[in-house]
Structure formats: C-alpha cells, structure tokens
Amino acid sequence: MKTAIITDSTSYLTEDMITRYDIRVISLNVIFKNEVFVEADYNAEQFYERMRTEKQLPTTSQPTTGEYVTLLEQLKKEGFTDCISIHLSSGISGTFQNAITAGEMVEGITLHAFDSEIACMVAGMFTLRAAELKDVLPPEAIIEELTNMRARSNAYFLVDDLKNLQKGGRLNGAQAIIGSMLQVKPILHFEDKVIVPFDKVRTKKKAVQFVQSKISEEVSGPATIVVIHANAQSEAEAIRAQLQEQFPETDVIISYFGPVIGTHLGEKSLGVGYVHHRFEMFQ
Known part of the structure; x- marks a missing residue:
C-alpha cells in the first residue's frame, strides 16, 4: 500500500509544507471578467490590489472532474494504491463532490475523500495531519483520526x-x-x-x-x-x-x-x- 495526500488550493499550504510531505494540490480558479487564473499560481497581494480597482467582483470556480481524473491517473502511474483527498467544506464548494466522482471513474487507485467542513489553513492542518500519518496508518484509520480532529x-x-x-x-x-x-x-x-x-x-x-x-x-x-x-x-x-x-x-x-x-x-x-x-x- 502506498498512500498519496491531496488537498485543494484553498488550504493555503506553504511550499515548504507541500514539498516536505509530497502533498498534491488541485487548484480552484478565480475569474476576473473573462480572465481565468489558477489560484495556486496567483499572488495574493497582487490579487487584492486588482480587486480594489475592479468595479465588478471576481468569481470563482472549482476544479473539474476531468482535472481530478488526470491527477488520479498520474498518481496511479507513480505507484500509489490509495489517496486521501481533503477539501474545503462541501457546503460552499463542489470540490469535495468532484473528488468523489473522479475517484469512482479511475480504477486501480482508491480515493478516500474527507470533507473538512471548514476552509483555509484549518483544512490545511487536517492535510498536514494526514501527511504525518500516511506511512504509519492505513487510510481508513487516518480518516477516523481526521474525523476526531474535526470534532475539536x-x-x-x-x-x-x-x-x-x-x-x-x-x-x-x-x-x-x-x-x-x-x-x-x-x-x-x-x-x-x-x-x-x-x-x-x-x-x-x-x-x-x-x-x-x-x-x-x-x-x-x-x-x-x-x-x-x-x-x-x-x-x-x-x-x-x-x-x-x-x-x-x-x-x-x-x-x-x-x-x-x-x-x-x-x-x-x-x-x-x-x-x-x-x-x-x-x-
């Protein structure tokens, strides 16, 4: 068994965290008029500067199921048998549900999705905890640990x-x-x-x-x-x-x-x- 850890860009993990634990990040998008920016590649300070000057608020979009399928196929090629996918609350985004849908479409790798029921670095800390445990516990036990953490x-x-x-x-x-x-x-x-x-x-x-x-x-x-x-x-x-x-x-x-x-x-x-x-x- 070899377990990968996935999160989305709204966990706002640092590059050090991502590199240290080999965390895979799937990005949401921010859209100014017809310009689509991948959040993971967009500098936050520049974003706020632009938002101040725009009359119309930007919109946001979740990763597509197809993007998730591509990521899972890549992880399977790298020898992963399982992945734990941790996302911002399903009540404010369809990212969590798209992860589940993609997991059902890709054979040979099992996706264990976790709804953080929150967002930002609190969800990021669930991700870090999963990464700490990925070589120690099976995915089901890690999901149980995250569920207990979420309650507190x-x-x-x-x-x-x-x-x-x-x-x-x-x-x-x-x-x-x-x-x-x-x-x-x-x-x-x-x-x-x-x-x-x-x-x-x-x-x-x-x-x-x-x-x-x-x-x-x-x-x-x-x-x-x-x-x-x-x-x-x-x-x-x-x-x-x-x-x-x-x-x-x-x-x-x-x-x-x-x-x-x-x-x-x-x-x-x-x-x-x-x-x-x-x-x-x-x-």
Whole structure:
C-alpha cells in the first residue's frame, strides 16, 4: 500500500509544507471578467490590489472532474494504491463532490475523500495531519483520526462588511446582522458546513477581542492556533503575539486568505482557527 495526500488550493499550504510531505494540490480558479487564473499560481497581494480597482467582483470556480481524473491517473502511474483527498467544506464548494466522482471513474487507485467542513489553513492542518500519518496508518484509520480532529476544531472570521459575501451568495442568514454597518463588524463561522453569522460587535478592536475570548474558551491542551489574514499582515502579527503570550505552550502560526476565499470575505478580513494537535514542524 502506498498512500498519496491531496488537498485543494484553498488550504493555503506553504511550499515548504507541500514539498516536505509530497502533498498534491488541485487548484480552484478565480475569474476576473473573462480572465481565468489558477489560484495556486496567483499572488495574493497582487490579487487584492486588482480587486480594489475592479468595479465588478471576481468569481470563482472549482476544479473539474476531468482535472481530478488526470491527477488520479498520474498518481496511479507513480505507484500509489490509495489517496486521501481533503477539501474545503462541501457546503460552499463542489470540490469535495468532484473528488468523489473522479475517484469512482479511475480504477486501480482508491480515493478516500474527507470533507473538512471548514476552509483555509484549518483544512490545511487536517492535510498536514494526514501527511504525518500516511506511512504509519492505513487510510481508513487516518480518516477516523481526521474525523476526531474535526470534532475539536473551529474557526471564526471577522470581515469589515458583508459586501463580498452577499454578492457571492456564500452567506446564509445574513439578514440577521444586516443593518447599519458603519461600526458593526460581523463575526462568522461554519455551521452545518456553511458560513453563517455568529455575532456582531462594534469596532474592529472589540471584534478581535471577542474572537480571542472565544478561542480562550475552546482551546485546551495541545493545540495549534492559526491567525489568517487578507492582506493584513501587521494586524495578524499583533494577534499572533497576543495569542502566543496567552497560550505559551501552544503553536500559533500565521496564514492567509488567498484569492478564492478572499473573493468572498474581502480584503482586510481576519480569522482565527485551531485544531487540537501540535505539529513537529511548528515546534
């Protein structure tokens, strides 16, 4: 048995992570008018700069089943008998379902699909955990481990306004917090695989404090916390420093919202997520 690990580009893994564990990444796309960009090849900073100047928001698209079939055929040629495929929530993208469909079309390699039910680097950490275990446990046992991790993970997202989410149709129940958005900062999270409002707080500073308090309530024992930002590096660094002081024996890392997720959350969005596992590469 030889197991490959696949994820999609919205996990936003670093090149070091991808290389270290030989992780295969299948990319979503971002589309400005008629220009299609492969997310994995699109610089996030350049993306946000362009999004500021465009009157119309870009759109996004998932990998096709055919692209997935091509990847699986290549993995089979390389001698892999199994692959664990970890993707952003099936409630906001069809990527997970396309992986399953492709797995049914390719003989000689077994695909084990895992719905992270979340997105960004939290899904990336599920991917890293699978990669740590791929030479130790059979795929079924790894999926069980990821399922247990998923039950003790979470993330909260803070956006400046709901414009991008509303236009992209990715926000359910938005009416609950729509009103005067002048000083109200909506806090979102994943519930039943979709992004929904969690609370609303006045001023960004108080919203960040609120998210940090939720993390304090939920994180206990060995864990990895990730601060995620959409072209807001200095703010992310400040939050990371505060969390690292609060959780001295926990690994606190920084990641980012790339073009696909950034399209829907908007520039200057922030997020904090966690899983209850510590990774050797962060220690």
